Amino acid sequence: MNSKLKDWARAVKRDAHAVYLAAGDPRTPWYAKALALCVAGYALSPIDLIPDFIPVLGYLDDAIIVPLGILAVMKMIPPEVMAEHRAAAALAAERPVSRTAAMVIACVWGVSVALAAWLGYRYFTG
Secondary structure, three states: OHHHHHHHHHHHHHHHHHHHHHHOOOOOOHHHHHHHHHHHHHHHOOOOOOOOOOOOHHHHHHHHHHHHHHHHHHHHOOHHHHHHHHHHHHHHHHOOOOHHHHHHHHHHHHHHHHHHHHHHHHHHHO
């Protein structure tokens, strides 16, 4: 059961990336692009239909609405365009991840936050 759930999550992640790539394709209809924008907006929005602090139901809406939205967008995109972008998304998922680059980015963010805090401290106390 656990491996099925992981495979499903990987497929949803791949399809979400494929929809993102297909939304930039000129062969994709405008209404599919508009729905893709709405689904992405809902997925990334801090405001949910059911707040996340409600046990089980809070995360259940994200686990149902977002995949259904992705599925609806995929149905609107021509099959050949979706297949092309699905293959590109699968290739992107196989690329190696650079942990060194992630650490450099985290350090830059950390230094930026520390600098902003120091400047804010100097401005408001001085």
